[in-house]
Amino acid sequence: MAEEVWMLQTKKADFKQIGARFRIDPVTARIIRNRGIEGEAAIDRYLNGTLDDLYDPMLLKDMERAVSILCEAVDTGKKIRIVGDYDIDGVCSTYILLQAFERLGSDVDFEIPDRIKDGYGINESIIEQAHADGVEVILTCDNGISAFHQVELAKKYGMTVVITDHHEVPLDGEKEKIPPADAVIDPKQADCPYPFPEICGAVVAYKLVQVLYARRGVPQMEWLDLLEFAAIATVGDVMKLQDENRILVKYGLKKMAQTKNIGLRRLAEKNNLDLGAITAYHIGFVIGPCLNAGGRLKTAKEALALLRAQSEEEAERLAEELKELNDTRKDMTEQGTEAAKLQVESWYQKDKVLVVFLPECHESLAGIIAGRLREYYQKPAIVLTRGEEAVKGSGRSIDEYHMFKKLTEVSDLLLKFGGHPLAAGLSLEEKNIDEFRRRLNENAGLTEEDFKAKVWIDVPMPVGYVTERLVRELSCLEPFGQGNEKPLFAEKSLRIRASRVLGRNRNVVKMTLEETDGHAIEALYFGDGTAFEEERAGRREIDVVYYPDINEYNGRKTLQAVIRRYKFRG
Template identity: 35%
Template sequence: MKLGVIQAKTRWNLAPWSKEDEQQARQLSELLGVPHLVAKLLVQRGYKEKESAENFLRGGEDRLHDPYLLKGMKEAVARIQQAAVNGEFIRIYGDYDADGVSSTSLLIHVFRELGYTFDYYIPHRALEGYGLNKGAIDLAAADGVRLIVTVDTGISAYEQVEYAKQLGIDIVVTDHHEPPDQLPDAVAVVNPKQGDCPYPFKGLAGVGVAFKLAHALMERPPMEWADIVCLGTIADIMPLTDENRVLVRAGLARLQNTGNTGFRALSEACGIELDQVTSTTVAFGMAPRINAAGRLDHAKRAVELLTTGDYDEAIRAASSLDVLNKERQRIVDGIVKEAEQQWQGKREAAKAAAIPEPPVIVLAGEGWNVGVIGIVASKILERYYKPVIILGIDADSGMCKGSARSIEGYDLHAALTECDHLLDHYGGHQAAAGMSLHRDHLQAFEEKLGELALEWLTEQDWIPKTAIDLVCSVEDASVHTIGQLAQLEPFGAGNPSPRLLLHSAELSDYRTMGKDSRHLKLSLRSGRTALDAVGFGMGELSQRLQSGLPVDLVGELSINEWNGQRKAQLHIHDLYFGGAGARFPEREHFGQVYQLLKRKQRLPMKGIEQYLSEQCGWPEQTVTVMLEVFLELGFIAVDGTHFIVVEAPQKRDLGTSERYQEAKREAERLRSPYVPIEVMA
């Protein structure tokens, strides 16, 4: 068996925790009747007072804000109601992603309920691109549309709104994206992110803004469609706090017993158990299928699914989305494989030229589907933790359309701004962006991005980080406490599933499990309390573990149900195991070695580390530190070629030794992959 250090894969960032935080958590635990760990997490996430914590845990529809606090809402409602009174033809204009589909579907239900004359339009991703376009406005004019209501788009459509006005079409913009300097001169612009908008919550999804419009039009919050709002909010990775938390919780509850024919058909087509639906189910089960329509075909398929009352039609739509999603996965896998080969070629070329490999991954290929390149970029980033740009090349025109994903510290939007002279178009933010350029500029583009990475990023920035909420003990991880953690759900952006650190947990046993022993199962113990921990895909680490030694684990707590039994379990994200060599001896261990020296009184310096190591079980390098501490404190001395024990030495505490303090700090630094933070600062 080969024992040794298991280094963590990431840098662990443990959030600070103070005595004041601890005091607030204890008070909150008593006032709310929740376990201490739950109260600590509430405090950690900013809910330190009883009222704010109760609102977070139990707040419902009464926590929704007045829709008329949104700038432009009054004008939007007046124009839509005027159109209804005059019998004008209204067109809902949405986006082709899951948020846009949800927004469009929501307003379809609302406008049907209100008896409006309307239809909807979503542009084709490949043929028309994102947002309002003049061709679509021409079609609206030809169809007799007098009012367009945008959802999840339109905030940057200044020119298009001007063009629509020339054709006699009014536009109401509802959107949630970052507003540009020049807003469209529409009848109304409703977006909580407008600089002078007093709305108290800026994190609404496009479907959230559409919901507020529906609330104003119906003079009540239309919670019967919270399931649709839930889908778009989760899919667009909006923060699950404030109103979003209320809407998503209500939506998940509604999904568990939904009357929406489309959701029932979708769950049947892709094997989702609606009575057990969670935010994770929506994010990784429903949203990709809704998105697949806009990526590979047309988003109207997904809208039809969410708005039909005919179950046969819904099953056909759901089945087609499931097929499209499988095709999307196949296409993504193919592009990832080609991209991997291209990247390995670049690495090998750099190695042959004796130069560093490119700091930014820029990969381009003819025929790569631009509808999925963002997914490909995310997968490549996950593997290599470098900024990634994936571009599809049009073979005829030579134009490249790209999607980028970044790491912390590398601002994509700022980087693209520096490359403005090479690009036709670009947009986005720090972590994700899109751009277009000619293939002739690709090499210069890659070189400039690389130069900026070397200029902006430090050595530490190239190591992925793991954010940790709290230190947790084995005793904290009871079935009852884990069950109470469910009060913090739904988890997602802005309210992640609690990630906890078990520091120096005793490893009582370990084994592999699953096919080919791919997975790792650990048994942790503290006194009489035990906890299982499971690391999927970590089976090979078992060869370097040893029972009875401490291990540091980062992961999420869950309850494992098997054969009618419910047991607490930690799902391991990352671990550190230092083996025996990473332990720092306690005072009694120093005492044991000193007693070994006293028995001999005089020992040759040559070979003493090996001798004492064999006697006490500590590694030779640790024994060397002990001897250096004893010398500094005057417990032993050197006599030529021998160590001798000093008779009646002055009594001094180990803590007064500078070498002891230095060695202890160094051992702690090496023992764990996070910078130590005082738990009770």
């Protein structure tokens, strides 16, 4: 388990003045500043932004060209094929575009690559099949920006190609290598004037539909009906909940509460979720994994079929199947994670970059297991599995280690690789695994300080400052997630007046904490209760990192602190 360092946010501003101007507590003002929000206009947009504050889709490069091509294809009855991807963003993008083109009366169908057979994105066999099927227009979503040769092949066959994507543009030297498509919409293009490039593929698709519907006179309400799917993809694809992403998710979650989608309703019911109280957390850790499970263990077409289900019976069957697939995926992930940890503890404890080979592990789980290792050890982790033709791997990194650049340094050992600073995918021959591990560790450039997990505290705040009004006010900062994390507060030297471990698995500690002035508050810690009690061993004082909450039970409301981190004193 990685050592932790508690760090205090130190961004400066006149928090009293901001609080008075926006009628919020100075503590809330400080949290907003900690999230990088500066200036009255930005603060106002953060607190009060609406769908009217979303950016103009026409700012996306090639939007006009794409809309003209697609409108002409609809008018002339050309056969359009949407090519998506197998993860939640790809599924939601495909759903949004399919619904839209069917609404416009198009001759449209879709294809989603198989994770194991096809790999990521559009490939030559998908192009060949489209040609054989008489497809005239290919429209990609959540992929295509790196499909240079595949687009060349489609053009050779005389097909029109429109790319919508959000991934980084590949470079040829220092120059961008854009596929020779008829239109390319991707906010990451260097000359794209769109003000916020950190949107997911489904939001790019959603923006395209906004313009198509406006051109065709489709009521705006029908475009807004697709908002929840752009929101689900934004959270599920772990985009930063900043700027317009936060607005999209905020209003998308509200739309979900009254969703007309039978499949979503059934999936929520299967997971005991109340759509009226849905949060970004539920999307990220419940709904999202279920929609992703199809693409991981079977086919992503099941998740798409669920979203497009027309009857209660079909929705019931598919929701049940996706939940079961996700439960299986969770069990497989737990087993794989334990096996990976055992390898690390046995052989690689001193390694700075963890490279673990799990031959029998399902390759779709390698990235999740790598993420678990990264989190547990606070080290870059790569999990390798045995594929059909070679060893395949997926890596997750820490801020101090640029994984893609480091893989570039050992590219002579790799058959294929790609990725970002914090995540990567790769393949290599099995005989090269040991050399791959050795060289990555030799050139890691990491120190022991880099392996300490940083816990960022927003405000050192006595629990006595917490009021019901402040807790209610903090909800205006939602939705919480990547880039807009739930606020964390801290206080030192609290006395533990009483504590007891609850739950069948002893995974909840309930305690009463007391400040030096005698003020007390109820507190909960969700974790290993037995380890908590053993660590405490008679010690009476504790430092805590917490989030304030209101416990409502039998009509009675009490303030409580939910403890996220703790350190005993003495």
